[in-house]
Amino acid sequence: MRLDALRPLYERTGPFASVYLDTGRAVPQGEQQIELRWKAMAERLEGADPATLAAFENLFTSVHAAAPGRAAFACGGELVHTEPLAEAPRRETARWSPLPHVMPLLAQRGENVPHIRVLVDHAGADVIVVGAGSPRRTAVQAQDWPLQKTGKGGWSQRRYESGVEEAWEQNAKAVAEAVDEEVRRIGADLVIMAGEPKSVSLLRSHLGHEAAERAVAVEHGKRAEGSDPMPFVQEVEAAIDSWLDRRREQLMERYGEASAKELAVSGLAAAARAFRDGRVDTLLMVDRPDADGMVWIGPDDGRFSTEEGEIREWGVDAPQRDRADAALARAVAMTDAELCFVPELDAPDGVAALLRF
Numbered sequence: 001m002r003l004d005a006l007r008p009l010y011e012r013t014g015p016f017a018s019v020y021l022d023t024g025r026a027v028p029q030g031e032q033q034i035e036l037r038w039k040a041m042a043e044r045l046e047g048a049d050p051a052t053l054a055a056f057e058n059l060f061t062s063v064h065a066a067a068p069g070r071a072a073f074a075c076g077g078e079l080v081h082t083e084p085l086a087e088a089p090r091r092e093t094a095r096w097s098p099l100p101h102v103m104p105l106l107a108q109r110g111e112n113v114p115h116i117r118v119l120v121d122h123a124g125a126d127v128i129v130v131g132a133g134s135p136r137r138t139a140v141q142a143q144d145w146p147l148q149k150t151g152k153g154g155w156s157q158r159r160y161e162s163g164v165e166e167a168w169e170q171n172a173k174a175v176a177e178a179v180d181e182e183v184r185r186i187g188a189d190l191v192i193m194a195g196e197p198k199s200v201s202l203l204r205s206h207l208g209h210e211a212a213e214r215a216v217a218v219e220h221g222k223r224a225e226g227s228d229p230m231p232f233v234q235e236v237e238a239a240i241d242s243w244l245d246r247r248r249e250q251l252m253e254r255y256g257e258a259s260a261k262e263l264a265v266s267g268l269a270a271a272a273r274a275f276r277d278g279r280v281d282t283l284l285m286v287d288r289p290d291a292d293g294m295v296w297i298g299p300d301d302g303r304f305s306t307e308e309g310e311i312r313e314w315g316v317d318a319p320q321r322d323r324a325d326a327a328l329a330r331a332v333a334m335t336d337a338e339l340c341f342v343p344e345l346d347a348p349d350g351v352a353a354l355l356r357f
Contacts, residue, residue, distance in 0.1 A: 051077025194221025
């Protein structure tokens with residue numbers, strides 16, 4: 001996953017207050033119970049200034065209990081980032097520290113896979129684009145007649161049915177053009193198609209090379225109004241999970257090959273030096289909720305080290321101590337690297353990095 005969206009956090013000077021709150025248990029008492037839970041968490045933010053605490057107070061006295069949990073980050077008296085959580089946080093947390101404690105958020109929400117969902121029939125398709133922000137739905141159709149074969153026979157039947165098939169073909173081309181454009185625009189990793197089998201086949205045949213390489217057809221899913229959307233949604237989620245599993249396997253294979261060629265490093269100390277030199281392409285990391293390793297950090301450019309003497313040699317006059325996972329998240333965001341959580345990793349500290357050069 002890329003962390004570009006979090007980069008504005010690191011353009012601010014800390015310290016930061018980071019709060020993960022379970023809002024699901026607030027029901028049925030509603031907002032009043034959320035406020036009480038926040039006040040209990042606030043007592044853990046020793047050292048936080050009153051203005052920063054007030055920013056959270058405003059959030060948790062107005063937020064609704066629609067989401068099971070919420071992550072929020074503030075500094076300098078201002079709420080700088082907040083997200084609802086699809087599930088309750090694995091651990092309720094309140095932390096006052098030099099860097100925002102974002103790793104639990106990244107691990108829990110998982111990777112956002114830009115993708116396109118296509119529900120297609122002879123009349124066209126609904127194209128749903130899922131990337132950054134809210135999903136965007138567009139209906140695509142080139143021709144609206146004729147679309148149905150009559151089967152009545154007669155001298156004009158062949159010409160009429162030829163016209164029907166031409167209409168299907170034109171609609172499939174129009175949908176393919178729309179999908180190709182969206183794949184280029186958002187850099188989609190997957191194109192997930194469902195609908196009328198003949199229409200799915202026609203669409204696949206007209207997709208450009210880039211979109212066709214990313215195309216996956218699933219069994220369930222209809223464009224018809226009133227049809228149950230859940231089977232399609234479940235198959236979409238399964239297709240995304242399968243894609244992520246394959247990607248992790250490929251990255252681990254690449255890590256094994258790169259290690260032999262000295263194009264990978266393992267352990268926090270080696271990763272810190274690679275980040276300092278701008279060499280990290282992808283950080284591989286085991287998700288360890290209870291990890292509490294500490295490192296020395298610089299003020300604003302992503303540098304960190306396991307040794308205070310080393311980071312001072314790099315020109316940091318007043319290094320601070322903070323969590324290793326917080327320093328890693330900042331380093332990824334500030335160097336245009338990517339982050340991938342893996343279930344296991346034969347590397348010290350559960351950390352390794354694939355290098356650019």
